[in-house]
Amino acid sequence: MQRTKKKMPEINRDTEVKLMNAAQNAFIKYGLEGARMQDIADEAGMSKSMLHYYFSKKEKLFETILRQAVTDIFSKLRQILDSDDAVLTKIHRLSHEFIDFLHGHPYLPLFVLHESHKDPAAFQREFMPAREVALSTRFIAQVEEEMRTGKIRPVNPHMLLVQMLSMCVFPILSQPVLQGVLNVTEDEYKKMLKQIQREMPAFFERMLAW
């Protein structure tokens, strides 16, 4: 005999995912106010009513999408920075795994940053749980420890983290503009990204070496 559940909610999941994907595309491109519920429904191949059936209000839907985006980014970041690796190893992993991740989701950082600018205090309160903050404290402590044992040169740990993230995120974030400024094709830009991935670790090794 089969499950005693009244109905299989398989189609459920499927449509919900379809709706969320469409919503993500729309919100990322046009923002909360710019995205149109009808467009989202159309792109998902469903009626507008479905959106309100699964996510009561537009804001609810938006919050779901934004929270997902924040979680995605920080999960990946935590996976690397919260490991047992040495600082330089983490930098190496960051330049490869994290940039690869961002390259696969080039829209995520801008989306999150854009929302964080609307109301920084609210963003921090609603979307930056203590877990994400702890992410940095442990890494900072590790850097200080390696500095104490003389493994790396003394630097400002906060600054180091900011610079690491700058190098990873900005080249992806600003690809459309930089591609224009540098006057290169998308392929050439991708090649440069690969090169950044390869050379970034050595870059920081020089920085942290005595």
Added chain:
Amino acid sequence: MQRTKKKMPEINRDTEVKLMNAAQNAFIKYGLEGARMQDIADEAGMSKSMLHYYFSKKEKLFETILRQAVTDIFSKLRQILDSDDAVLTKIHRLSHEFIDFLHGHPYLPLFVLHESHKDPAAFQREFMPAREVALSTRFIAQVEEEMRTGKIRPVNPHMLLVQMLSMCVFPILSQPVLQGVLNVTEDEYKKMLKQIQREMPAFFERMLAW
């Protein structure tokens, strides 16, 4: 006798500036679709009709604001990168003058990047005139020249430029998020920015030294 002009257009200028400032704030925060004409008019202390009197349509107004933003950023950038200074001097100036500039207009980069993502091709076509592209080619040539004469170590010039910009722009761009991640106050973050300004040149000197 006074000017023979029929009327002084001084009030003109003034209201136009007020409208544009209000429009800039609104567009930066909410984007083209999210900004409300009524809000812009209210913030400028004028009627909505004024907006249509000075800028016929919302899109026209938006394009004006965006073009201004792009021009502002690239003017500052050109002022530094198009000078007669050596590469390392330019890096030094970038870390001071350009970051100061961005710190005074922390919203500009995100605004431009956001629009560039909506339609990269259109953005490049409409808002990146040849003049802005030439900005990089000359700097690239200069880097190659200094490499040839052995003044600096061989590196990929494109990559160098991207890294310089990353270090300048990203810390400002992502302040709301990073302040949360690092769990520091605005003052502490500002202090860190100052430190980045001071240390960035040495950072690149190490990178470019033999």
Added chain:
DNA sequence: CTTTGTGTCGACCATTTGGTCGAACCATTT
């Protein structure tokens, strides 16, 4: 076969929003 409850939809509603228009204002000119 009827009931039931979850999904799904089309039609509709109330509000918001960009945009228009004619009137009023006011300094300058005649």
Added chain:
DNA sequence: AAATGGTTCGACCAAATGGTCGACACAAAG
């Protein structure tokens, strides 16, 4: 004082948009 012409506004309009509601489909349960 009357005319002129650029400037400003309030009232209004048509379209778009978020959201609601009743109906319907349809498989599982009784």
